[in-house]
Amino acid sequence: MNNILVLPMLLPIIVGVLLIFLRTYGRIQAWISIAAMVMTAGISFYLLHTVQTDGIFRLDFGGWEPPFGILFVADSFSILLVLTSSIVTAICLSYALISTSKELQTMYFYPTVLFLIAGVNGSFLTGDLFNLFVCFEVMLLSSYVLLTLGNSKRQLREAVKYVSINIVSSWFFLVALAFLYGTLGTLNMAHIAERVAEVGQTPLLTTISIVFLIVFSLKAGLLLYFWLPGSYSSPPVVTSALFGALLTKVGIYALFRIFSLIFYHQPEITHTIIGIMAALTLIGGSLGAIAFNDIRSIAAYNVVIAVGFMLVGLAIATPEAIEGAIYYMIHDMVAKALLFLLVGTMITLSGTSKMAGMSGLMKNYPLLGWSFFITMLSLAGIPPFSGFIGKVLISSAAIDSGSYVLLTLALLSSIFVLYSLLRVFKNCFWGETIVSKEEQLPLRRGVLLPCLVLVFLTIGIGLGTEGLSVYVTEAAETLLDPGIYINAVLGIHQ
Amino acid sequence: MESLIIILVGVLTTVAIYLVLSKNVVRVILGTAILSHAVHLLILSMGGLKLGTVPLLGEEAKSYVDALPQALILTAIVISFAVTAFILVLAYRAYQELGTDNLGTMRGSDDE
Numbered sequence: 001m002n003n004i005l006v007l008p009m010l011l012p013i014i015v016g017v018l019l020i021f022l023r024t025y026g027r028i029q030a031w032i033s034i035a036a037m038v039m040t041a042g043i044s045f046y047l048l049h050t051v052q053t054d055g056i057f058r059l060d061f062g063g064w065e066p067p068f069g070i071l072f073v074a075d076s077f078s079i080l081l082v083l084t085s086s087i088v089t090a091i092c093l094s095y096a097l098i099s100t101s102k103e104l105q106t107m108y109f110y111p112t113v114l115f116l117i118a119g120v121n122g123s124f125l126t127g128d129l130f131n132l133f134v135c136f137e138v139m140l141l142s143s144y145v146l147l148t149l150g151n152s153k154r155q156l157r158e159a160v161k162y163v164s165i166n167i168v169s170s171w172f173f174l175v176a177l178a179f180l181y182g183t184l185g186t187l188n189m190a191h192i193a194e195r196v197a198e199v200g201q202t203p204l205l206t207t208i209s210i211v212f213l214i215v216f217s218l219k220a221g222l223l224l225y226f227w228l229p230g231s232y233s234s235p236p237v238v239t240s241a242l243f244g245a246l247l248t249k250v251g252i253y254a255l256f257r258i259f260s261l262i263f264y265h266q267p268e269i270t271h272t273i274i275g276i277m278a279a280l281t282l283i284g285g286s287l288g289a290i291a292f293n294d295i296r297s298i299a300a301y302n303v304v305i306a307v308g309f310m311l312v313g314l315a316i317a318t319p320e321a322i323e324g325a326i327y328y329m330i331h332d333m334v335a336k337a338l339l340f341l342l343v344g345t346m347i348t349l350s351g352t353s354k355m356a357g358m359s360g361l362m363k364n365y366p367l368l369g370w371s372f373f374i375t376m377l378s379l380a381g382i383p384p385f386s387g388f389i390g391k392v393l394i395s396s397a398a399i400d401s402g403s404y405v406l407l408t409l410a411l412l413s414s415i416f417v418l419y420s421l422l423r424v425f426k427n428c429f430w431g432e433t434i435v436s437k438e439e440q441l442p443l444r445r446g447v448l449l450p451c452l453v454l455v456f457l458t459i460g461i462g463l464g465t466e467g468l469s470v471y472v473t474e475a476a477e478t479l480l481d482p483g484i485y486i487n488a489v490l491g492i493h494q
Numbered sequence: 495m496e497s498l499i500i501i502l503v504g505v506l507t508t509v510a511i512y513l514v515l516s517k518n519v520v521r522v523i524l525g526t527a528i529l530s531h532a533v534h535l536l537i538l539s540m541g542g543l544k545l546g547t548v549p550l551l552g553e554e555a556k557s558y559v560d561a562l563p564q565a566l567i568l569t570a571i572v573i574s575f576a577v578t579a580f581i582l583v584l585a586y587r588a589y590q591e592l593g594t595d596n597l598g599t600m601r602g603s604d605d606e
Contacts, residue, residue: 160584
């Protein structure tokens with residue numbers, strides 16, 4: 001029965017390999033890959049229910065019992081993220097079906113996206129640190145390919161930087177793994193956690209944990225985000241939407257996992273550093289978001305702000321804060337994909353990415369305008385939409401634990417998000433229309449459909465928080481009590 | 495033996511960092527390749543070098559070599575091969591399109 005757990009990673013890989021043989025048929029590829037992602041979403045929904053009723057379960061590959069073999073572990077936190085990323089990918093793929101050029105569609109775009117999602121889902125599910133490295137690399141290699149597909153000069157230039165930085169961060173990952181293995185003699189996450197709890201977190205282990213912090217911060221864009229705006233704003237729309245929605249979340253997931261399961265014994269060192277880094281990220285992201293005139297860069301800096309905000313939740317690390325961070329992660333995947341898709345549509349319509357070249361889009365494309373308005377409210381955390389509940393929980397946790405600096409910065413950053421997007425809204429949608437009704441580019445039929453689905457999703461998450469809260473509460477409980485996870489993995493029988 | 499290997503790792507890392515910091519793309523790629531070799535040696539020495547015989551089932555030796563680091567290195571080598579191959583192709587394409595292999599001039603302007 002547990003074998004179903006491998007499907008969120010295996011299904012995209014198999015379908016991706018099959019699609020390579022259908023290279024010339026862009027539309028067929030699109031439909032097959034959307035179907036595969038919908039199936040993955042269905043499977044993860046089923047898994048979420050199973051975890052809810054039967055508790056955490058695992059799949060030992062080849063029947064090797066936990067400390068020895070590699071394994072997949074499903075708890076509410078990882079499955080929730082798998083579910084969200086599958087849904088968001090399905091929607092982004094349907095946008096690609098409608099809007100992207102023929103060249104992109106037939107240049108192995110769909111197989112690469114499926115390999116990317118296989119890496120993402122694998123990273124969420126794995127229970128072994130080296131396996132996490134391998135899944136990261138699967139994801140990163142696909143992201144390198146996606147970043148260069150399209151072949152514009154700017155993309156190649158950004159790709160050289162992006163690939164070099166990621167090679168160096170993978171190197172740090174291996175260094176940290178080597179020292180961890182040398183110290184503890186195991187790579188199974190639950191086993192590491194048990195041993196760290198037994199021997200206590202010695203200074204050496206704390207140092208290793210900080211190396212891990214550097215690695216995952218580079219992936220997540222926590223403080224070390226200098227590579228992020230360039231590489232997220234240069235590729236085609238769909239690719240940036242997928243990057244914005246998925247890639248940083250994997251790094252954030254890894255940070256949450258490592259610092260709540262394994263290295264939680266010295267919060268005055270590690271969690272303080274995370275808090276400082278999150279604060280600096282919020283400041284840097286806010287400044288970036290208001291500094292630029294290019295709407296793609298504004299959207300990319302909004303990713304940075306969100307990363308800082310979620311890590312504020314980890315730095316505070318009370319049950320409420322963790323819950324808020326999980327809500328916010330789910331919300332952010334949906335809302336960031338939506339933001340990038342809308343920004344991309346605006347650029348296609350007006351032919352420029354500068355705010356100066358756009359004006360009065362509202363008159364010609366009202367639906368696009370209102371979708372953008374809702375996205376803006378959702379990202380700023382206005383009540384009926386999905387960003388609200390996460391912000392409330394993290395803020396109230398910050399008040400309870402007395403982290404007033406983080407609270408101030410988190411709330412100020414929300415204002416900066418609102419201001420930066422409101423500036424885009426005011427400049428691009430209001431004002432005199434530059435193009436008359438006759439000259440306006442027709443909005444490709446159905447282009448807004450995937451965006452509208454995401455809009456309803458963000459409203460739905462906001463209104464349906466009650467239904468989601470069962471899973472999120474359980475996820476936060478598991479994260480804060482490592483014993484549950486360790487027992488589920490190392491217990492004799494489940 | 496371990497100290498010798500660790501010194502070698504240090505030397506390799508130094509060389510690699512020197513290469514990565516240069517402005518020529520090909521040098522940077524060579525640097526990343528050497529960097530990954532250094533970390534492979536580090537993983538190998540972390541498992542302990544030659545403390546017993548080969549890890550075979552049914553043998554009566556008192557101690558065995560830890561086989562896990564070797565499995566890890568095998569995977570890491572494959573991955574670093576793939577990434578190095580990719581970045582070489584990328585550098586070639588970037589050279590064709592941008593007409594330069596100098597990272598300083600590759601920066602370009604923001605107005606494109």
